[in-house]
Amino acid sequence: MQLEQGNPFHREDNMSDNKSRNNNNRAGQRRRLLQAGIGMAAVAAFTPFAVRAAQRELRVGYQKGLLSLLKRRGTLEQRLAPLGVTVKWIEFSAGPVQLEALNVGSIDFGDVGEAPPIFAQANGTPIVYVAATVPRPAVEAVLVPATSAVRTVADLKGKKIALNKGSNVHYFLVKLLQKNGLNHSDVNLVWLAPADARAAFEKGVVDAWVIWEPFLAAAEQTLAARILADASGVVKNRAYYFSSKDYAQKNGDVLSIAVEELNKIDIWGKANRNELAAELSAVWGLPKPVVDVLVARSSFGTEPISRSILAEQQVIADTFFELKLIPRQIDVRDAAPAALGRS
Known part of the structure; x- marks a missing residue:
């Protein structure tokens, strides 16, 4: 050991060996990095764009209403496809179960009557009103x-x-x-x-x-x-389109398109009641004379959520609280669309 440390020639040989090994290590690292880069580029080249792009989905809860007709026509899928949004449809028998599904994260959008949103909000469901229909008593x-x-x-x-x-x-x-x-x-x-x-x-x-x-x-x-x-002269009986606060915050464009497509059906239906009844009869599996009756009773049109509409809902909420039908008093403005604000 002492001889090796005191021999300048032996020390020179060690330095040369170290330099050679370092050069080899650096060359190996470069080769590995180059190979990794080529591999990543190859994966990217052969990965479909639809997979690489961020995927979005709209899960729609629907009952026997215009949403079932929107499903049949497929126009919502056509509008959302360029945005990379897929649509999933889930049928329900009534509004309260739809909002239970919203609460557990199973759907993103749907329609219900006046009362279900009140019960849902009182029970802590993170609901937000998206749009309303005209009154249909x-x-x-x-x-x-x-x-x-x-x-x-x-x-x-x-x-x-x-x-x-x-x-x-x-x-x-x-x-x-x-x-x-x-x-x-x-x-x-x-x-x-x-x-x-x-x-x-x-x-x-x-x-x-x-x-x-x-x-x-x-x-x-x-x-x-x-x-x-x-309900004529008793209550207005609007229907409400709803979403969760989180989904609405991240996918406002998707919800706007859904409401636009529903309003198109409303406008068409008002001018073509017989054709609407025939189409709904086919969708619902009900005799056309039955559907003719309900179409004749229906009112058509979709409206944005306004402060006056929220005030209507607040009356319902206060009534249910007074009757002890909901566990706590709520402020409906907490479920207002972000664009409208709480004030």
Whole structure:
């Protein structure tokens, strides 16, 4: 060891060897970097653009309404495809279950009546209003059997009434009873989804059924039912298009296109009611005479969310809180579109 350290020639040889090894290491690193770069370029070259680009999706919850017609026509997919957005459709029987799906992150967009957003917001669902329809009071009503002794709303006192809890008809019934001198507690409410409510109504298990279209017209024509009262002069009965706050913040362009396409169908439907009924009949699998009735009762048009519309919803929220139907008082403005603001 001492001899090696004291021999200048031996030290020179070590330095030469080290230099050679360093040069080899650097050359190897360059080769590896070059190979890695070529490999990455090859992967990029053969990866489809659709895979490399950021993918977006719009998951639409829908019921028997214009959204089902939008699904059939495929125009939403055509509009969104250039943006790299795919559309997934999920059918629901009623609004409350749609908003449960929104709360757990299963859908991004859908339509419901006046009441479901109130219950959803009260339960902490991060909902945001996207757009509203014009008022449509004639498309929801209280049905009774044709032979029923119930002739006025006051006659409903003590009767069993079927309805979907938390749906648009829930608020309608509350206001209808109040208008006719009855309280929410003066009737026996039976919470049933539309299909189950129809069965109970047909078997005589309940005395009345509060329901919306197209179930309303179908029951009139096939169950010998008659309308006791509809929502005209009682509530406005708008439908609302909704999303989650997170989705709306990141995908405002997608939601705007969806509303545009729905409004196009509204405008077309208003001018072509017979053709609309024929198309809806095919989509829903209902006889055209049934659909003709509901189309005749319908109003058409889509409106942006405004402060006056939010004020309408606040009245509903306050009513439900007073009746202890929701667990806490809410401010509907917390669900306003970002562009409108909370003020």
